Amino acid sequence: MLDGKRLLITGVATPESIATAVAMRCRDLGAEVVLSAYPRDLDGVRAVAADLLGGAPVLSLDVTDPRDVARAVEDVRRDIGALDGALHAVAYAPPDALQGRLGDADPDGVELAFRTSAWSFSALGGLLESTAPPSGGSLVGLDFDADDRAWPTYNWMGVCKAALRSSARYLARDLGPRHIRVNLVAAGPLRTRAASAIPGFELLTGAWASTAPMPWDPTDPAPVADATCFLLSDLARAVTGEVLHVDAGFHAMATTRPD
Ligand SMILES: NC(=O)c1ccc[n+]([C@@H]2O[C@H](COP(=O)([O-])OP(=O)(O)OC[C@H]3O[C@@H](n4cnc5c(N)ncnc54)[C@H](O)[C@@H]3O)[C@@H](O)[C@H]2O)c1
Numbered sequence: 452m453l454d455g456k457r458l459l460i461t462g463v464a465t466p467e468s469i470a471t472a473v474a475m476r477c478r479d480l481g482a483e484v485v486l487s488a489y490p491r492d493l494d495g496v497r498a499v500a501a502d503l504l505g506g507a508p509v510l511s512l513d514v515t516d517p518r519d520v521a522r523a524v525e526d527v528r529r530d531i532g533a534l535d536g537a538l539h540a541v542a543y544a545p546p547d548a549l550q551g552r553l554g555d556a557d558p559d560g561v562e563l564a565f566r567t568s569a570w571s572f573s574a575l576g577g578l579l580e581s582t583a584p585p586s587g588g589s590l591v592g593l594d595f596d597a598d599d600r601a602w603p604t605y606n607w608m609g610v611c612k613a614a615l616r617s618s619a620r621y622l623a624r625d626l627g628p629r630h631i632r633v634n635l636v637a638a639g640p641l642r643t644r645a646a647s648a649i650p651g652f653e654l655l656t657g658a659w660a661s662t663a664p665m666p667w668d669p670t671d672p673a674p675v676a677d678a679t680c681f682l683l684s685d686l687a688r689a690v691t692g693e694v695l696h697v698d699a700g701f702h703a704m705a706t707t708r709p710d
Contacts, residue, residue, distance in 0.1 A: 452684045454481035457531050461487045461514065461575065462540025462593075463496050466503060467643050469593060470540035472672035473679045474504055480680055485531050487512035487523065489541075514541050514571035515563075524581045534582040536683040539575045539592040542568040542645055548607035550650040561607050569614035576622045580629055587630025591682045592619060593675070594637040594694060596702050604651040616694060623692035632691035634682045638675045639667045639698035659699065662706050667699035 458477050462470035463486050474484050487510045488496035500507045510526045513519045527534055544564035548556040572592050579588050597609035598616045616635060623633040640646065640655040649655070659667045678697045681687055696702045 452480045452686065453477055453680060456482040456535040456683065457485070457533060458482045458683060459485050459487060459510075459527065459534050459537040459575075459578070460540070461512065461538060463488065463499055464492045465495065465644050466499055467672075468499075468540065469638065469641060469643060469672045469675055470538060471499055471503060472676040473538055473540070474507065476673070476676040476680050477683065478504060478507070480684075482683075483531065485510060485527065487514075489513060514539075514574055515566045517574065520574045520578055524578055527578070527582045533584050534579055534588060535584070535586075536589040536591070537575055537579045538679060538683070539572050539590065541571055542593075542608065542611070544568065544606075544608045544611065546648070546650070549648070550604050550606060553606055556607055564607050564611050565614065568608065568611035569618060572615055572618050573622060576626055576631070576633065579631060580626060583629070583631055585630075587632070589683045589687070590622065590626070590631060590633045591679050592633075592635045593679075594635040595640075596637050596696065596698065603654050604649060605655075608649070619694070620692050627691060632682075632687065634687070634690060634692070635694045636675055636678050636682065637694050637696045637698060637702065638672075639663070639701055640669050641672050641675070642669050643672075658706070659701055662704050663699040663701040664704060665699040667701070 460470050460474040477484050484507045490511050496509050500509050512523045545560035548560045548564050598613035619633050619635050646652050656669045675697045
């Protein structure tokens with residue numbers, strides 16, 4: 452399904468990262484994969500690449516830094532020539548932006564959360580635009596269903612995900628003429644390092660257990676990886692500006708508040 456595709460996968464940190472599952476599945480399906488690592492995570496990402504991803508090359512990339520993104524364009528051209536697709540699997544918010552009253556969070560932390568979790572999607576779109584062949588490519592980001600509801604926790608990350616969703620539509624507009632598609636996968640809750648930073652994450656898995664019409668396994672990112680591979684592939688060649696829910700149907704159900 453991905454034979455001959457050259458893909459940049461951001462967001463690998465640990466073996467449990469959603470991006471690790473995506474990278475593994477992309478390789479299974481024939482793609483050539485390059486990983487990018489947040490500089491602080493570089494050693495860990497190299498270990499994951501060696502253990503699980505056949506020694507895939509690893510670029511250092513802080514997606515909040517435009518100079519880093521410009522350097523990554525050169526690294527990609529040198530290491531792999533061109534890119535047919537990229538996965539954005541990056542998010543961060545300081546603890547006080549994830550819980551409590553929304554207005555109590557430090558605005559500097561909120562800005563960092565926005566730059567890391569939302570603005571960086573357009574930066575990665577720019578990187579793909581600079582390195583994709585004339586036939587175009589596919590940009591996929593990872594969303595959590597948070598743009599139309601307030602969770603008991605998640606706070607500014609929910610606001611960032613709403614911005615991610617909106618920016619996916621604008622990027623689909625801007626990059627469409629270049630034959631670059633832009634889509635999101637809205638995943639159900641999965642136990643990763645980022646998830647462990649969300650206070651009350653169990654409230655989310657509990658909501659899934661009580662509301663999703665199908666079973667949802669928060670330890671298995673493989674369904675999200677498979678759907679991401681579809682969006683990265685030519686099977687999705689006319690799909691752009693879309694949000695594909697991979698959440699066991701949670702988003703389609705009405706919820707009731709517990710007594
Ligand atoms: N885990 C879930 O329940 C869940 C559900 C839906 C969506 N998501 C989204 O999936 C994506 C991946 O998260 P995950 O759950 O696999 O957790 P994770 O902790 O494994 O991955 C988060 C990644 O963000 C990277 N990162 C943070 N700041 C960065 C920066 N400035 N530059 C480059 N990389 C940076 C980290 O290095 C890490 O690799 C995130 O966008 C997250 O919001 C997660």
